[in-house]
Amino acid sequence: MRADFTEMEMMTIACARRIGNEDIVFCGTGLPLLGAMMAKKTHAPNCVIFFETGALDPALDEIPLTVGDSRVMHGASQNGSLLDAFFYMQNSRTGPNVLGILSGAQIDPYGNLNSTVIGDYDKPDARLPGSGGACDVASLVGRTRIFMKHEKRRFVEQLDYMTSPGWLRGIGSRSEVGLPRGGPELVITTLGVLDFDESTRRMRLSSHYSYAEPDGIQESTGFKLDTSHSKEEENPTLEELEALREVVDPLRLILK
Amino acid sequence: MVTAKLMTSSEAISKFVCASSSISLGGFTVNRNPMALVHEIIRQEIGNLHVMMHSGSQALDLLIGAGLVRFLEIAYGANGRFASTCIRFRKAVQDGSLQVEDYSNFQMSLRFLAGAMGVPYLPTYAGLGSDIISKWGFSKKQRSTVESLPNEKLIVTSNPFNSIPEQLVIVPAANPDVTLLHVQQASAEGLIRIEGLAFADIEQARAAEHVIVTCEELVPSDQLRKESWHNSLPHLLVDAVVHHPYGAHPTACFLYYDYDAAHLNDYRSLAEDDESFEAYLTRHITSLESFHDYVKLIGTKHLGSLLASKELGYARREH
Numbered sequence: 001m002r003a004d005f006t007e008m009e010m011m012t013i014a015c016a017r018r019i020g021n022e023d024i025v026f027c028g029t030g031l032p033l034l035g036a037m038m039a040k041k042t043h044a045p046n047c048v049i050f051f052e053t054g055a056l057d058p059a060l061d062e063i064p065l066t067v068g069d070s071r072v073m074h075g076a077s078q079n080g081s082l083l084d085a086f087f088y089m090q091n092s093r094t095g096p097n098v099l100g101i102l103s104g105a106q107i108d109p110y111g112n113l114n115s116t117v118i119g120d121y122d123k124p125d126a127r128l129p130g131s132g133g134a135c136d137v138a139s140l141v142g143r144t145r146i147f148m149k150h151e152k153r154r155f156v157e158q159l160d161y162m163t164s165p166g167w168l169r170g171i172g173s174r175s176e177v178g179l180p181r182g183g184p185e186l187v188i189t190t191l192g193v194l195d196f197d198e199s200t201r202r203m204r205l206s207s208h209y210s211y212a213e214p215d216g217i218q219e220s221t222g223f224k225l226d227t228s229h230s231k232e233e234e235n236p237t238l239e240e241l242e243a244l245r246e247v248v249d250p251l252r253l254i255l256k
Numbered sequence: 257m258v259t260a261k262l263m264t265s266s267e268a269i270s271k272f273v274c275a276s277s278s279i280s281l282g283g284f285t286v287n288r289n290p291m292a293l294v295h296e297i298i299r300q301e302i303g304n305l306h307v308m309m310h311s312g313s314q315a316l317d318l319l320i321g322a323g324l325v326r327f328l329e330i331a332y333g334a335n336g337r338f339a340s341t342c343i344r345f346r347k348a349v350q351d352g353s354l355q356v357e358d359y360s361n362f363q364m365s366l367r368f369l370a371g372a373m374g375v376p377y378l379p380t381y382a383g384l385g386s387d388i389i390s391k392w393g394f395s396k397k398q399r400s401t402v403e404s405l406p407n408e409k410l411i412v413t414s415n416p417f418n419s420i421p422e423q424l425v426i427v428p429a430a431n432p433d434v435t436l437l438h439v440q441q442a443s444a445e446g447l448i449r450i451e452g453l454a455f456a457d458i459e460q461a462r463a464a465e466h467v468i469v470t471c472e473e474l475v476p477s478d479q480l481r482k483e484s485w486h487n488s489l490p491h492l493l494v495d496a497v498v499h500h501p502y503g504a505h506p507t508a509c510f511l512y513y514d515y516d517a518a519h520l521n522d523y524r525s526l527a528e529d530d531e532s533f534e535a536y537l538t539r540h541i542t543s544l545e546s547f548h549d550y551v552k553l554i555g556t557k558h559l560g561s562l563l564a565s566k567e568l569g570y571a572r573r574e575h
Contacts, residue, residue, distance in 0.1 A: 068313075
């Protein structure tokens with residue numbers, strides 16, 4: 001087993017470490033799903049993974065490549081519908097316990113996300129897929145976390161389009177517009193983990209990976225970050241790397 | 257006359273879909289796209305369509321690429337690892353030939369549910385504070401002139417039951433002229449059985465004026481009525497039934513076959529180029545008589561490699 005690791009592996013493991021046994025994890029596909037699968041196959045076997053298509057707690061013997069993949073259906077506790085999945089995100093029993101993992105092309109200092117267009121909405125430079133269920137998850141569930149490639153062009157002061165609401169304009173603004181709960185807890189990136197100041201809900205650096213310095217992370221961020229409280233995140237252990245490479249993604253479908 | 261619903265895809269499409277129809281497509285990303293029916297729309301060159309979708313992928317991308325879609329109301333135009341944004345969708349929006357109205361998946365599902373219930377709207381918290389509410393793709397004028405478009409995109413309103421102010425967003429009902437589905441089993445009478453995830457197929461069918469269904473297996477109604485609690489839609493809602501094995505290819509059909517990863521990967525690169533995309537349409541659709549010829553073109557050997565394990569519902573990947 002190689003002890004060296006890639007940025008993708010580091011951020012996936014940083015995600016997995018922060019998922020607990022009690023979490024009901026809403027996931028898309030790609031790295032966030034690997035993080036959730038890794039948690040489930042190691043320290044959090046009782047966490048529940050579910051998808052917006054209506055598949056709840058599937059066996060995940062193989063990695064699904066979209067949330068409509070038949071691999072999310074096999075061995076599930078329920079195969080329902082889109083409506084079922086969105087109902088679980090907001091009814092009083094399960095909604096507050098759902099941990100949603102999201103991503104986007106752009107993020108702003110308050111964790112709002114854009115996955116719709118780059119440029120002007122009416123004449124976009126680049127058209128992106130759109131919300132899918134991301135806006136719904138960001139609006140409805142108890143807690144969200146965000147996966148981002150840490151690049152200056154992605155961490156911007158002003159989004160081109162706000163697809164998914166984070167803390168909007170800061171403290172208090174979610175309840176002002178009527179969002180009942182939720183908001184982003186963490187942003188897990190290729191360079192470190194960020195959280196949100198409790199008094200302002202503005203993003204700040206919480207930890208940096210061993211290969212990234214807080215100053216360098218500021219350089220890769222298009223807005224001012226408080227980096228003064230950042231701690232170094234532990235490198236992946238051999239056990240973690242083995243679980244990720246050999247158990248979760250042995251065919252390297254996501255980890256290239 | 258229970259067999260009156262049984263027809264070819266050519267007959268079903270020419271009977272129920274016409275220029276400027278509003279349609280919705282069943283399935284989700286790589287699963288159960290109504291490919292056979294979409295091929296037939298392309299063969300018959302029925303254009304100026306208004307498509308209402310939650311998460312569209314292969315079937316939608318072909319319709320857009322063939323230049324047949326005028327208005328699109330959608331939540332997501334991508335195909336997971338096979339296309340981070342659907343290629344012809346992306347190009348059409350960027351070059352201004354396709355007008356899009358963005359919603360979220362829950363909002364679109366609720367819109368179909370409202371349509372299915374026969375009510376004009378339903379409320380949710382989803383989207384409050386986002387640009388999905390504030391930015392519109394269709395102007396008020398277009399909305400007032402195109403009958404299938406709602407007059408407003410979304411409206412933020414307050415909870416009339418509560419004395420403390422509480423905001424909600426109301427989504428307009430979606431009632432497509434025709435919903436196109438591909439399912440595992442159907443009978444000539446129009447009984448439908450979907451296995452695995454239903455996605456929003458049921459709401460989309462209930463909201464529509466007409467429903468066309470293609471199926472992997474055509475089975476006797478008696479057989480489906482024997483365990484009717486497993487059925488997904490009653491015969492009353494289904495107008496046409498077409499027997500099309502592999503009717504979702506290159507997307508998957510749970511328990512029958514997996515998605516065709518090689519085909520989808522090839523498509524992603526060829527769709528980038530206008531000429532090779534045209535050549536794809538010609539070779540796979542417009543030069544052929546029917547979807548049965550497409551199945552022959554793909555070939556039984558290749559299709560055999562996609563066959564799903566009945567236990568898993570998909571084809572196990574080779575290590």
